[in-house]
Amino acid sequence: xTSPDSQIAAQTPDEAATREAFxxxxxxxxxxxxxxxxxxxxxxxxxITREINPAAIGAVSLSALMALARLxxxxxxxxxxxxxxxxxxxxxxxxxxxxxxxxxxxxxxYTLCLSVAYLFSAAVGWPLLGLLLGPIFRENLSWRTRNPGxxxxxxxxxxxxxxxxxxxxxxxxxxxxWGDATQLGWLRVALGIPPFLVAVYFTWIxxxxxxxxxxxxxxxxxxxxxEKAAEEAAKEPALGxxxxxxxxGPGSTSQNT
Numbered sequence: 001x002t003s004p005d006s007q008i009a010a011q012t013p014d015e016a017a018t019r020e021a022f023x024x025x026x027x028x029x030x031x032x033x034x035x036x037x038x039x040x041x042x043x044x045x046x047x048i049t050r051e052i053n054p055a056a057i058g059a060v061s062l063s064a065l066m067a068l069a070r071l072x073x074x075x076x077x078x079x080x081x082x083x084x085x086x087x088x089x090x091x092x093x094x095x096x097x098x099x100x101x102x103x104x105x106x107x108x109x110y111t112l113c114l115s116v117a118y119l120f121s122a123a124v125g126w127p128l129l130g131l132l133l134g135p136i137f138r139e140n141l142s143w144r145t146r147n148p149g150x151x152x153x154x155x156x157x158x159x160x161x162x163x164x165x166x167x168x169x170x171x172x173x174x175x176x177x178w179g180d181a182t183q184l185g186w187l188r189v190a191l192g193i194p195p196f197l198v199a200v201y202f203t204w205i206x207x208x209x210x211x212x213x214x215x216x217x218x219x220x221x222x223x224x225x226x227e228k229a230a231e232e233a234a235k236e237p238a239l240g241x242x243x244x245x246x247x248x249g250p251g252s253t254s255q256n257t
Contacts, residue, residue, distance in 0.1 A: 043185025
């Protein structure tokens with residue numbers, strides 16, 4: 001049975017855990033740079049040369065170099081590899097279509113779909129942010145049934161992400177249809193990091209005030225350890241009743257001093 005003190009402690013916001021999970025989930029400043037700089041390189045080269053192929057090759061090459069640098073340093077390559085595939089897909093789409101604006105179209109469609117996913121998942125009670133951060137916080141899906149305050153925080157945060165990404169799409173798609181590639185490129189660069197930082201900031205404010213995550217992995221490990229200890233105890237031979245003390249012989253006498 002848990003004590004009242006432990007129950008209160010379990011509901012205390014864990015700022016350190018929230019910070020670590022954010023860096024793991026979003027890649028920190030370096031992850032943002034790796035997803036933004038290739039687009040900047042593309043628009044710079046295209047603005048100077050007005051050629052799609054050199055711009056696309058430059059963006060893909062830089063993205064690949066950043067992923068290689070992570071491999072050499074033995075860092076996590078999740079964000080870098082996702083950036084490489086995204087940049088390569090956009091570059092191929094632009095070169096095949098012959099329209100430089102199409103370099104940004106896959107990322108724009110992804111952003112729009114992601115905004116809808118955030119909003120819809122929050123509306124139905126399965127906030128996407130909770131599904132993404134739950135394993136990182138080692139809480140998995142415990143926030144849905146055992147931690148209602150945390151579930152509400154994930155719903156609010158998912159609405160924040162959905163609203164910001166939807167606003168970003170509402171700004172960029174008109175430029176895609178009625179602007180030129182240079183305008184779209186610089187707009188995409190300008191809207192790369194700032195909206196992301198705004199979303200992370202508001203999510204941080206919401207989650208750091210929410211109840212701390214329930215570490216279901218630690219619970220599972222403790223349960224496994226208890227079961228193992230019980231099994232080992234059951235294997236030990238049962239102790240019999242204490243042997244009686246040896247009786248004195250008929251000739252034995254006590255000595256008085």
